[in-house]
Amino acid sequence: MARTQGSFSDVTGPRIHAAAQALFARHGYAAVSMRQIAGEVGVQAGALYNYTPDKQSLLVALMRAHMDELLSTYAAEDVPDDPCAALRHFVRFHIRFHLPRHDAVFIAYMELRNLSPENFTVIEALRRDYETHLETILRSGNGTSVFDVRDTKLTTLAIIAMLTEITTWYREGGRLAQAEVEEIYLALVCRMVRGAEGG
Amino acid sequence: MARTQGSFSDVTGPRIHAAAQALFARHGYAAVSMRQIAGEVGVQAGALYNYTPDKQSLLVALMRAHMDELLSTYAAEDVPDDPCAALRHFVRFHIRFHLPRHDAVFIAYMELRNLSPENFTVIEALRRDYETHLETILRSGNGTSVFDVRDTKLTTLAIIAMLTEITTWYREGGRLAQAEVEEIYLALVCRMVRGAEGG
């Protein structure tokens, strides 16, 4: 008792985020209506506005949560000192973090254009923070005969692009297990940057 | 004379496609209205329906035109017999074809989910046709000590992903000229696949 009929503020918020994430990923932010999200949650459209001031804030909240989790999870990792080991760790981390978050990844990359300029600046800065982690690794081993990287910025973008694209086709139970995919991409990335003494 | 006032069928069609492509790329298919497209062209919304039966057909026409041009342009290329030379040719071709077509590339990859199932099947098949060209090159040199590719399918996807991503950041007049970008990515791709005797 003591709970107002139909009042579930503690679970409705997360359910709204989950429904919005699934629907935005499948149909796109602009193509999804607040009524659709409400219907998925099992409330009326007006009730959503107890949890978000508007639709745009719902989108940016999803993106922020994703980027914050990405950065805080990486920050909590034990990154090896050795550049080559650090690179291998990054590749594994990136794949393992992104593969189970298909919807969030999709939204983070596809809906940037639907952000207001201020929100775009915030999200874009977080994305660059993440890229900087990889570029720092490449720089640290470059010119020490461990890595031979001509342009660390472009190589960073190339690696992240090819790793992130895995989320667009990888499905559990497909031709390759996740561990096999990891090994294949590890080998590709290591070859891309290998210097004279690279393992 | 002899032209009806306000009638320009020969130029309005292409202008509608150009306006739709620019607007779809910037704001997304679902976020763009037929009135916006018409406004950009300088006609009323109703006039658009002389050129397309509906909005969806406009989208798929843009995608088809892009994929058809991609495939026919590649088909007209002189592809070297040597696998290594063929790979280098493919990388150069991909970059040179895609960089000047930022909007079309963006739409082709981002708006697949807004296609009807039948239209999706058509476009997806064309995309696979293009991928097959690269995979065929990788296969042809694999196991001959020219290439050492563990999984030709994944390597194909990885290469295309990293090359296509260039369109998201490359701008004329930026830090690197297009020729430099080409050389950097050529080196990265060649390293990814190089076998014992690879150049």
Add this chain to the structure above:
DNA sequence: GTCTATAATCTGATAGAC
């Protein structure tokens, strides 16, 4: 906190005059 009802606006698409 959720509901119903509604304001104000926009949507894709069509009909018929010119």
Add this chain to the structure above:
DNA sequence: GTCTATCAGATTATAGAC
């Protein structure tokens, strides 16, 4: 081929009852 006018329905967001 383009226009104006319009249909039927959807949109985001708000107001007020409970």
